[in-house]
Amino acid sequence: MHDGSGRIVVQNLTKQFGPVAAVQNLSFTVEPGSVTGFLGPNGAGKTTTLRMLLGLVTPTAGIGLINGRPFHQLGNPARVVGAVLEAQGFHPKRTARNHLRVYAAAIGVPDSRADQVLQLVGLGAAGDRNAGGFSLGMKQRLALATALLGDPQVLVLDEPSNGLDPEGIAWLRTFLQSYARSGRTVLISSHLLAEVEQTVDQVVIVSRGQTMYFGPLASLREQQQSRVLVQPSDTAALVAALQAEGVTAIEQLPDGRIAIAGVPAKQVADLALTAGVSIYGIQEEKADLERLFFQLTSGQYAASGPNQYAQQPPQGSGYYAPPPGYQQQPYQHGYQQPPSGPQAVQPGYQQGYQQPPGYQQGYQPQPGYQDPASGYQPQPGAQDVPPAQQPPPAQQPPGPQDPPSGYQPGQGQSGLGGGA
Numbered sequence: 001m002h003d004g005s006g007r008i009v010v011q012n013l014t015k016q017f018g019p020v021a022a023v024q025n026l027s028f029t030v031e032p033g034s035v036t037g038f039l040g041p042n043g044a045g046k047t048t049t050l051r052m053l054l055g056l057v058t059p060t061a062g063i064g065l066i067n068g069r070p071f072h073q074l075g076n077p078a079r080v081v082g083a084v085l086e087a088q089g090f091h092p093k094r095t096a097r098n099h100l101r102v103y104a105a106a107i108g109v110p111d112s113r114a115d116q117v118l119q120l121v122g123l124g125a126a127g128d129r130n131a132g133g134f135s136l137g138m139k140q141r142l143a144l145a146t147a148l149l150g151d152p153q154v155l156v157l158d159e160p161s162n163g164l165d166p167e168g169i170a171w172l173r174t175f176l177q178s179y180a181r182s183g184r185t186v187l188i189s190s191h192l193l194a195e196v197e198q199t200v201d202q203v204v205i206v207s208r209g210q211t212m213y214f215g216p217l218a219s220l221r222e223q224q225q226s227r228v229l230v231q232p233s234d235t236a237a238l239v240a241a242l243q244a245e246g247v248t249a250i251e252q253l254p255d256g257r258i259a260i261a262g263v264p265a266k267q268v269a270d271l272a273l274t275a276g277v278s279i280y281g282i283q284e285e286k287a288d289l290e291r292l293f294f295q296l297t298s299g300q301y302a303a304s305g306p307n308q309y310a311q312q313p314p315q316g317s318g319y320y321a322p323p324p325g326y327q328q329q330p331y332q333h334g335y336q337q338p339p340s341g342p343q344a345v346q347p348g349y350q351q352g353y354q355q356p357p358g359y360q361q362g363y364q365p366q367p368g369y370q371d372p373a374s375g376y377q378p379q380p381g382a383q384d385v386p387p388a389q390q391p392p393p394a395q396q397p398p399g400p401q402d403p404p405s406g407y408q409p410g411q412g413q414s415g416l417g418g419g420a
């Protein structure tokens with residue numbers, strides 16, 4: 001039996017697809033009560049990791065656990081984990097309500113749950129419409145509704161904001177935060193930090209299948225450092241003057257300016273004056289999280305050449321500093337060598353999650369839901385279906401409502417926990 005903790009543990013997960021190292025030694029933990037963002041550029045290995053966690057891909061090495069168990073040992077996984085990997089695969093001629101009823105029957109929850117989850121995701125008025133006519137955003141909501149059918153303790157969503165309009169994104173944010181604050185676990189992937197920045201409490205940032213950062217978003221924010229952007233009359237002379245003063249975090253910008261981190265603008269201007277360099281423009285720039293994210297992940301496809309002014313980044317400043325354990329390479333503009341091994345994950349960030357203020361407010365769990373610590377209870381009605389009458393696990397919903405061709409259990413509407 002699983003431990004009911006709501007905890008996701010990814011331990012040294014590795015997946016090699018022939019020559020492609022999709023995921024390399026990835027480790028992180030997601031605690032209940034939080035929304036965790038799983039972030040990285042296209043091809044970073046996010047989907048592969050989630051698919052391994054959901055038992056859809058066999059790891060080359062390592063393990064993914066939900067409630068202390070691999071997915072296939074969860075019993076009726078749809079009651080533990082709801083997942084959306086792709087908002088695809090709905091039968092186009094099936095109404096949203098019927099789609100949900102098929103899956104409700106497959107996991108042994110009553111038909112009435114279909115209407116409940118339609119309401120939950122804001123599709124209450126669209127239950128009689130065929131899913132084939134849904135917009136991408138509506139399909140995202142329907143996929144989420146499917147994932148919620150089993151009233152799961154853990155939600156795993158791959159790029160859930162795809163196709164949502166701004167109102168939909170705001171709605172999803174509130175929904176996921178409320179869901180987490182009711183004591184559940186939410187893991188969402190995205191390739192855009194900005195998209196989830198206001199939603200997530202902690203982040204796992206991956207690049208080229210490796211962990212670049214794992215910890216609270218607040219700590220990542222604290223690592224930011226402002227830069228001074230300068231347009232000097234003689235760049236080489238100013239760089240030499242800065243380096244003579246021990247200033248090494250200097251970057252050549254494409255527009256001809258140089259960016260200097262770790263020193264105030266006044267010091268740069270004074271140094272320039274002493275060196276006889278005129279300043280045509282100077283500006284203090286507050287680093288934003290997006291740029292830090294880009295710097296952590298840009299190695300994946302970066303093709304920029306070496307920066308002629310590049311020096312070793314300042315240790316511990318957090319601005320360019322990679323996690324402890326990182327083996328320093330000659331620093332290149334826009335390029336960060338990834339860390340190797342689990343020790344690259346910042347140790348302090350693995351500490352227990354602190355419940356955010358307002359915890360237990362917001363999302364109201366289904367009646368009958370109990371805190372995981374006291375044993376997870378399926379929602380009322382679910383247990384009304386005697387085990388003998390329960391349909392077999394939802395490999396394929398039966399009969400005339402068979403999924404469209406190309407459907408694979410666990411894809412698309414994998415609210416059944418990847419095919420349960």
Ligand SMILES: Nc1ncnc2c1ncn2[C@@H]1O[C@H](COP(=O)(O)OP(=O)(O)OP(=O)(O)O)[C@@H](O)[C@H]1O
Pocket residue numbers: 017020021022040041042043044045046047048049191
């Ligand atoms: N079945 C597969 N066979 C071969 N290579 C694969 C397979 N699945 C994924 N890959 C490769 O593994 C790497 C990671 O892919 P993955 O889909 O996990 O990344 P991602 O971070 O989810 O990207 P995106 O944001 O674009 O969805 C990519 O290089 C991809 O081409």
